[in-house]
Amino acid sequence: MVTLDGPQGPRIRTSDGRELLNLCSNDYLGLANDPDVRRVAHEALDRLGFGYASGRIISGTSTAHLHLEQELSTFFGTEASLLFTSCFDANTGLFEVLLGPDDVAISDAANHASIIDGLRLCRARRAIYPSRDLESLRRELVASSDAGRRLIVTDGVFSMDGVSPDLEAVCNLADEYDALVVVDDSHGTGVLGDHGRGTVCDPGVAGRVDLATGTFGKALGGAGGGFVSGRREFVDLLREKSRPYVFSNALPPLQVEVARYALRMLERDDDRRSRLLDNTALLRSELKRHGLVVPEGKHPIIPIILGDADIARATAAELLRRDILAVALTYPVVSADTARIRLQVSAAHTPAELLAAATTIAEVVRGMNACETFGVRT
Template sequence: MTSLTSRIGAELDRLRSSGLHISPRVLEAPQRARTRVAGRDVVNLASNNYLGFSDHPFLKERAEAFVRTWGVGAGAVRTIAGTLSIHEELEEKLAAFKGTGSALVFGSGFTTNQGVLGSLLQEGDLVVSDELNHASIIDGLRLAKATKKVFKHKDMQDLERVLAEHPTDGLKLVVTDGVFSMDGDIAPLDEIVAVARRHGAVTYVDDAHGSGVLGEAGRGTVHHFGFEHDDDVIQIGTLSKAWGVVGGYAAGTHDLRDLLINKARPFLFSTGHPPAVVGALLAAIELVQREPQIMERLWENTRYFKAELRRLGFDTFGSQTPITPVIFGEAAAAFAASRMLLERGVFAVGIGFPTVPKGLARIRNIVTADHTRDDLDLALAAYEFVGRELGVVAG
């Protein structure tokens, strides 16, 4: 008989021996462009805090005001007694921002995928997923009873082939990230939607890294391609990354919201967001529309950082967004580079197999609106030193 202690120990030993064991770094200061890690003041290139909202005074003020008025918790699941009027206000503002008929907020982006995919898909349906889609999509599809197929990353011929080879009278769903989190590339939604429509399929876009980054005022990848009013395009995403808080959302038709309220298990069995979260999110939606210069700074910083990395000779893997991978090849080199950068005042995390393919280990950098030119120049100087020390760029 296997004991709990032996099972846990064996799994930890397996993770350590395979180089997959994780010990997260701990931030010793707020999530900002400059923070403190391992006793060092560092430039932070590791967070998803695209717009600098995680510690923004306006969001903090609104969160505090909502706590004073509404308390610290919702007190129940949304379908019993946990829906406050502020929850519905947030969802109305989010739907208006996204240009959809409705929106529903979940506890996280991860559970949003589980809830929406599980509610929509039935036996006899077909779902076709990009091979580089996020783990939350993969896990959400594991719970669905539909036939599941994968198409090669952003390969329209392969998507066409898979849809043609698997006809069905059920619902057909093409699932893609809007922005892919490891490579920083954008899904070609104009092409994906066209292929999906030829086969009578609905397009489902996880816009975790596109919302707040792409489209007018950060309305997202779907808006960037002009499909925000189309009923055969479903938007889901997170309220953490660019929005700086926590949660997930599904945006689509009025009936989609009604269905999810009645069927999405993560919604049905989770307590509603605490008022502080709701207040901060309402402030974020207001702020991104009121101050377009925030997104302008994000993209100005992104263009500068990418151009300088390329000038130094680094491979940024064709990234199109503030997600900027720097390729080091083998995992050992990426992890060594991460340690060396930290020693020089830059917090950036190495990523290797199985998160990314073997031979494409990298450090994933995310530039934010909060970074100054001095922050980026310090990081670039550290990268130049590390790249030369490791032989990744010419000395």
């Protein structure tokens, strides 16, 4: 772990005075230190203060909160939206409200930890299916035919791999077996889909997801905050009964106004997102050109699977020595035989930075004698 001594960005300054190329940030659109974002935050601070020191149901709801909730619904084409202090809170506070002991939640095995924790907090039965395995999902739906309510929950983009499930097929199964669909699209919002609307608004999916959760802590500004958007009847239930919503302070107004700005920016033009996707395609192609095995995809999360945990950690350490910050993911974050380096691209990276990084990463991975089955193509 490194300690920053300055703002987040494509290049960061550390507490020991080094400058690193940052390839492990969720700042997909490069908004975390954007001058316009800082201006919006300063204006909100001057106009609305630092915080409301109260929960939403007492004296913590401002017109800014209500505007953002309406703007989220307009952006995603949903009936209603609700703000949380984080997407983790949204996910942990959702299932206990929607599901009872006679119900079943069917969850993708690769779902985020917040979904796992949220399911543990509810009284429903739980079934786990292998990630993106539609036939296994179907079997779980058939096996739970006695349930009062069935709910399928999946990430829109899996954060360890940068891949997405076939959400249209998931929705088809939900229709066939009368199940609800909940999608955490934290890594899709602002990145994928029409003007960054994410995987939940893709053709064949839009309007079919009952509830989507997401965050402002990645593409949409990088500071934090989360939301739920979807069917009004469920959003209203969460507003009344979700414990993280009811018993937490309201989202600070400067975060609310920055999120509103980010949504307006995405609606207005697609320049940053286009630059992000171009940068992602460039790094993916260059890594492949240098002989590295990179999964197919277009998301800015790019895993390089090395298999062995010691090799992954040594690779990250050598990259850090060469002034590139990239994270090693090992068990239990990923399965024991799929240790990896996870790269994350930003719209704020320059093509020259990514070209140089690809060369260095390939040199380091090859120098580690990574098994050809995983990281290196011979």
